[in-house]
Amino acid sequence: MAAVWIKRKKNELETGVAPAFALDAKRKKSGNRARNRVVMAIACFVGIYSVIGGRLIYYGIQEDTTGYNGPTGTVLAARPDILDRNGEVLATDIKTNSLYAEPKKIIDPDEAIELLSTVLPDLNFEQTYSRLKSKAGFAWLKRGLTPQQKSQIMALGIPGIGFRTEKARFYPGGPTASHILGLVNIDNQGIAGMEKYIDEHGLSDLRDAGLADSRSLEPVKLSIDLRVQHVVRDVVVQAMQKYSAIAAGAVVLNVKTGEILAMASAPDFDPNNPYNALEKDRLNRMSAGAFEMGSTIKSFTTAMALDSGKVNLQSTFDARRPITIGRQTIRDFHGKGRVLTLPEVFIYSSNIGSAKEADVVGIDGHREFLHRMGLLDRMVTELPEVARPMEPKVWKKVHSITIAFGHGMATTPLQTAVGAAALMNGGRLMPPTFLPRTIEEANKVAKQVVSEKTSEDMRYLYRLNAEKGSGGSGNRATVPGYRVGGKTGTAEKVINGRYSKDVRFNAFVAAFPIDKPEYVVLTIVDEPKAEAGKIGATAGFNAAPMVQEIIRRSASFLGVQPDFNEEQISAPMMVNFNQ
Amino acid sequence: MLRTFDIILIGLMIAAASITYKIKHDAEKQMNQVTKLERMISDEADTIDLLKADWSLLTQPNRLQKLVETFQGQLDLQLVEANQIINLNDLPQPKPVVFDSVADIITEASAKDLKPDATLTGSVAKKSNTAPKGAAQ
Numbered sequence: 001m002a003a004v005w006i007k008r009k010k011n012e013l014e015t016g017v018a019p020a021f022a023l024d025a026k027r028k029k030s031g032n033r034a035r036n037r038v039v040m041a042i043a044c045f046v047g048i049y050s051v052i053g054g055r056l057i058y059y060g061i062q063e064d065t066t067g068y069n070g071p072t073g074t075v076l077a078a079r080p081d082i083l084d085r086n087g088e089v090l091a092t093d094i095k096t097n098s099l100y101a102e103p104k105k106i107i108d109p110d111e112a113i114e115l116l117s118t119v120l121p122d123l124n125f126e127q128t129y130s131r132l133k134s135k136a137g138f139a140w141l142k143r144g145l146t147p148q149q150k151s152q153i154m155a156l157g158i159p160g161i162g163f164r165t166e167k168a169r170f171y172p173g174g175p176t177a178s179h180i181l182g183l184v185n186i187d188n189q190g191i192a193g194m195e196k197y198i199d200e201h202g203l204s205d206l207r208d209a210g211l212a213d214s215r216s217l218e219p220v221k222l223s224i225d226l227r228v229q230h231v232v233r234d235v236v237v238q239a240m241q242k243y244s245a246i247a248a249g250a251v252v253l254n255v256k257t258g259e260i261l262a263m264a265s266a267p268d269f270d271p272n273n274p275y276n277a278l279e280k281d282r283l284n285r286m287s288a289g290a291f292e293m294g295s296t297i298k299s300f301t302t303a304m305a306l307d308s309g310k311v312n313l314q315s316t317f318d319a320r321r322p323i324t325i326g327r328q329t330i331r332d333f334h335g336k337g338r339v340l341t342l343p344e345v346f347i348y349s350s351n352i353g354s355a356k357e358a359d360v361v362g363i364d365g366h367r368e369f370l371h372r373m374g375l376l377d378r379m380v381t382e383l384p385e386v387a388r389p390m391e392p393k394v395w396k397k398v399h400s401i402t403i404a405f406g407h408g409m410a411t412t413p414l415q416t417a418v419g420a421a422a423l424m425n426g427g428r429l430m431p432p433t434f435l436p437r438t439i440e441e442a443n444k445v446a447k448q449v450v451s452e453k454t455s456e457d458m459r460y461l462y463r464l465n466a467e468k469g470s471g472g473s474g475n476r477a478t479v480p481g482y483r484v485g486g487k488t489g490t491a492e493k494v495i496n497g498r499y500s501k502d503v504r505f506n507a508f509v510a511a512f513p514i515d516k517p518e519y520v521v522l523t524i525v526d527e528p529k530a531e532a533g534k535i536g537a538t539a540g541f542n543a544a545p546m547v548q549e550i551i552r553r554s555a556s557f558l559g560v561q562p563d564f565n566e567e568q569i570s571a572p573m574m575v576n577f578n579q
Numbered sequence: 580m581l582r583t584f585d586i587i588l589i590g591l592m593i594a595a596a597s598i599t600y601k602i603k604h605d606a607e608k609q610m611n612q613v614t615k616l617e618r619m620i621s622d623e624a625d626t627i628d629l630l631k632a633d634w635s636l637l638t639q640p641n642r643l644q645k646l647v648e649t650f651q652g653q654l655d656l657q658l659v660e661a662n663q664i665i666n667l668n669d670l671p672q673p674k675p676v677v678f679d680s681v682a683d684i685i686t687e688a689s690a691k692d693l694k695p696d697a698t699l700t701g702s703v704a705k706k707s708n709t710a711p712k713g714a715a716q
Contacts, residue, residue: 088638089631089632092631092632092635093628094629094632095625095628095629147626147629170632172635172636172639173635173639173641176639226640230641230644234641480661480662481661481662552658552661556664561666562662562664564661564662
C-alpha cells in the first residue's frame with residue numbers, strides 16, 4: 001500500500017503537477033546555497049541567544065548571593081551582646097548616627113549653626129563655625145547622636161548636612177567589669193578580655209565566612225553577676241582610697257562550680273573610653289599579676305601537712321626558737337615562744353611552725369603539692385591575660401622553708417582563690433571559668449587534689465582563724481549570720497632587692513558559709529597605709545574588712561541563707577584546744 | 580480563517596504581555612513595600628537595641644547607688660542586714676482557728692466510725708521520738 005503511494009507521489013513530482021513543491025524546484029536550481037545560509041543564520045542566532053541566556057543565568061546566580069548577605073560593612077562590625085548570668089547587658093552593639101556637613105553646599109553657616117544648636121546645645125560654636133566656613137568637601141560635626149536628635153535635625157531641613165550610621169561597642173556599666181570584658185579595637189575586634197576570647201572561639205571564623213550577621217549572633221552569657229560585680233568593684237575602689245594603696249583587687253568564686261561571680265582590680269579603666277587601658281599600672285592584678293601571697297599560702301602548707309597523713313590536728317610543732325638557715329633567720333610576727341599545736345600554728349600564723357609543717361613532706365613533696373594545687377603552673381581559663389607564676393628553678397631547703405609561709409614564690413591572686421576553693425569543697429580542684437557551668441560539668445573537669453578529710457579540717461581551721469585568729473585579724477571579716485572563715489596574708493614586698501618592713505602586699509582569702517562553703521572571696525591590697533585615725537596596715541586591718549563588706553552586701557544576691565544557729569564552731573574531731 | 584486565527588494569536592500575545600507586565604509591576608511594588616517594611620523593622624530593632632542599652636544604663640547598680648546616696652535624705656534606704664532575712668518556714672504560724680474546728684469535726688466523725696489507722700499512729704509515734712533528739716542537737 002505504502003509503496004503504491006510513494007510511487008504516485010514520485011510521478012506527481014516528476015510531472016510538476018504538485019504546485020507546493022515549486023520552492024523545492026528552485027532550490028534544486030540554485031543548488032544547496034540557500035539551505036546553508038538558513039543553517040548559518042540559525043546557528044548565529046542560537047549562539048547569540050545562548051550567550052545572552054548564559055549571562056542572564058550567571059547574573060541571576062550572582063545577584064542571589066550578594067543580595068542575601070546585605071552590605072558587607074555591617075557584617076564586619078557585628079559582635080554578639082555579652083550578658084551577665086541574669087541576662088543583664090554587659091556589652092552591646094549600638095548604632096549611632098554621626099552628623100557630617102558638606103561645607104561647599106552650605107548656604108548660610110550662621111543660620112545652620114543657630115538651628116543645630118537648638119537640638120545640640122553643647123555644640124562647640126567656634127569650631128563648628130570654622131568648619132562650616134571652610135571650603136572643604138566633608139567635615140564631621142558631631143558623632144554619636146541618638147535617633148531622637150537625628151530626627152529633630154532632619155526636621156530642621158538644613159541643606160548640606162547628612163548622617164552616617166556607625167556601629168559602636170557600648171558598655172553600660174562603664175568600668176564596672178572592665179577587666180573581665182576587655183576591649184575592642186576600632187574595627188570592633190576583641191583585643192582583650194572576654195571580647196578577645198569570643199573572637200578566638202568562632203567569631204572571627206564566622207566573620208571570615210561572612211556569616212556574622214548582627215541579628216543572627218546569639219548573645220554570650222557570662223558567669224558574672226552584675227550586682228555582685230558592682231559591689232566588689234565598689235569595695236575595691238573604696239579600699240584603694242581608704243588605705244591609700246597603689247592597687248587593690250577582689251574575686252568571688254563559686255566553690256562548687258569554679259565559676260567566677262565577680263572580679264575587680266583597681267586602678268581600672270572605662271572600656272567606653274579606653275585611652276588609659278594599656279597603662280602598665282592598670283593591668284588586671286587578679287589574673288595578670290603574680291605576687292608573693294604571704295601567709296595565705298600557709299593554708300596550702302597546712303593542708304599539705306594534713307593530707308600527707310603524717311600529722312593531724314593534734315600534732316605539735318616546736319616554735320620556740322627562730323630557724324636560722326644560711327644568712328636568713330625565720331621569726332614569727334605574733335611569736336608565742338612555745339610549742340604550738342597545728343591549729344595554733346595556723347591561727348597565730350607562725351612562720352616557724354609552717355616551715356616545720358613543710359618539713360614533714362620534704363622539699364620534693366612540697367613542690368609537687370603546690371604544682372598539684374595548680375599554684376605554680378600557668379592557669380587555664382578564658383581570659384587571655386594570665387600571668388605565669390614564678391618559683392625557684394632549683395628548690396633548696398631555704399626555698400621550701402620560705403615558700404611554706406608564702407615568700408620566695410609568686411602566683412596570681414585568682415589562682416590562690418581557686419586553690420583555696422579546692423581546699424574548701426572537699427578537695428576538688430577545677431579550673432576557674434567566666435562562663436556558666438553546672439556542678440555536673442564542673443565535676444567532670446575537677447581533679448581530686450586533697451582528701452575529703454583534709455578539706456574538712458581546713459574548713460575547721462578557717463573558721464577557727466576567723467574566730468580567734470592572729471591578733472584578731474580574721475574576725476574583722478566575720479559577718480553575723482554568714483559564717484565566714486578565712487586566712488590573712490601580709491607579705492613584705494621586695495624593695496631594691498630586700499624585704500621591706502613597711503611596704504606590704506596584703507591578702508585575705510575567705511570562704512562562706514564555712515560549714516558548707518559555697519563561695520570563696522579573696523581580696524588583695526597592694527602597699528596599703530594605715531587608715532586615717534587607726535594604726536596597723538597588716539591584712540587584718542584592710543584586706544579582711546574588704547571581705548566583710550563584700551559578703552555583707554552581696555550574700556543575699558549570691559543566694560546564701562543567713563543562719564544564726566551555727567555560729568559556734570565544732571571541731572571535726574576531738575581536738576586538744578583549750579587556749 | 581487564517582486571518583481570524585492570526586488575530587486571536589496577536590490578541591493572546593498582547594494579553595499575555597500586558598498581564599506579564601502587570602504582574603512584574605505589582606511584584607516590584609510588593610518588593611518595594613517589603614524593603615520598606617524591612618527597613619522599618621531593622622530601624623525598630625536598632626531602636627530596641629538602643630533602648631535596651633539605655634535601660635541597662637539606667638538600671639546600673641553603680642547609678643542606683645549614687646542616686647540612693649544623693650537622695651538619702653528623702654528615701655532613707657538602709658542596707659539589708661542578715662538578721663532581716665528569714666525563710667518562709669521561720670515565720671510564726673498563725674493560729675489555725677477555722678481549720679481546727681473543721682479538723683475537730685472530721686476527727687469526731689471518724690472517731691465514731693473508724694479506729695485510728697495503723698500507719699498514722701506509727702508516724703505520730705516516730706515524730707514524738709525524733710523531736711527531743713533534734714532539740715538536743
